[in-house]
Amino acid sequence: MSFPILKNDVFLRALKRQPVPYTPIWLMRQAGRYLPEYRETRAKAGSFLGLAQNPEYACEVTLQPLERYAFDASILFSDILTVPHAMGLGLHFITGEGPKFTHPVRDEAAVAKLAVPDMSELQYVFDAVTLIRKELDGKVPLIGFAGSPWTVACYMVEGQGSKDYRLIKSMLYSRPDLLHRILEVNAQATANYLNGQIQAGAQALMIFDSWGGVLADTLFQTFSLAYIRQVIQQLNRGEGDDAIPVIVFTKGGGLWIDDIAQSGCDAVGLDWTTSLARVRKQVSDRVALQGNLDPMALFGSESAIRAEARRVLDDFGPVGNGGHVFNLGHGISQFTPPESVSVLVDEVHSYSRNMR
Secondary structure, eight states: OOOOOOSSSSOOOHTOOOOSOOOBBTTTTTTTTHHHHHHHHHHHHHSHHHHHTOOHHHHHHHHHHHHHSSSSSOOOOTTHHHHHHHHOOOOOEETTTEEESSSSOSSSSHHHHHHOGGGGGHHHHHHHHHHHHHTTTSOOOOOEEOHHHHHHHHHHSSSBOOSHHHHHHHHHHHHHHHHHHHHHHHHHHHHHHHHHHHHHTTTEEEEEEEGGGSEEEEEEIIIIIIIHHHHHTTTOOOOOGGOOOEEEEEETTTGGHHHHTTTTSSSOOOTTTSOOHHHHHHTTSEEEOOOOBBGGGGGGGGGHHHHHHHHHHHHHHHTTTEEEEEEBSSSSTOOHHHHHHHHHHHHHHHTTTTTT
């Protein structure tokens, strides 16, 4: 498939720990509810799923933040729960309550019915990836993504978001065989899904392990990281300088940085509780790092936002050899003032250009 030539590859070079002129920046959930134009498009689509399942709408909202801000990467607009939805679990969204499944997976019979979905069920995602690549016209790279097998399993078993993860942890401790079966199906489905995004035009990949941090030590390695590793091993990433880089982000995963860095990924995403300097020293620049401003910093004054951006950049250190992608430590809040993002992007770019 032929696409326009990439004009700004600073994000990709930073992930590959190659020399860069400044620190690139993009934000998790950068196409989202904090933007009035996003809210308008979602209203036209009628629902979140109506937005995500329509390639034209998904393309429109993916590009919206790039019209406002000088981000160095775009990220596909979709959701980590498209894969279990394709398995027949009946994903739907209730305003103010988030995603829910009509058919949660909580017993032996439900687990026995699980199967890796035919990727044709997710063709709307692949069509969106291809359309976005064309419409970007090479402006910046496009990131594809998926949820980690464990994080997706949390929603599948709980049936929705959870505060205590009681149902999935009950399965983990009482019927680990059932949970392993769910994770095996999820890992294969996720690998197929990400490979489909690569084939459609994704130039980098991110695996969101949003709930890996709720696991105990050793259980994280067994029930989350082992399956992330399975996914990465099955990716058709290519070789050499043209290989598709992979970012793994485990919220609350600071204790397991060494393990995550050895998963086969190119970059490790960090939340705001972890020191970039400490982690950089710990991994000896074997992988790039992404992060890690507290999203709530964007509710501060302009001077506070600029100071926090500089603090994060100083924490990582000189930018000349790449290895750092500036991001938030989690997704941007829907209440964030859009002008605060302008301040952040300006400060990251201007300050980091002088960090040699």
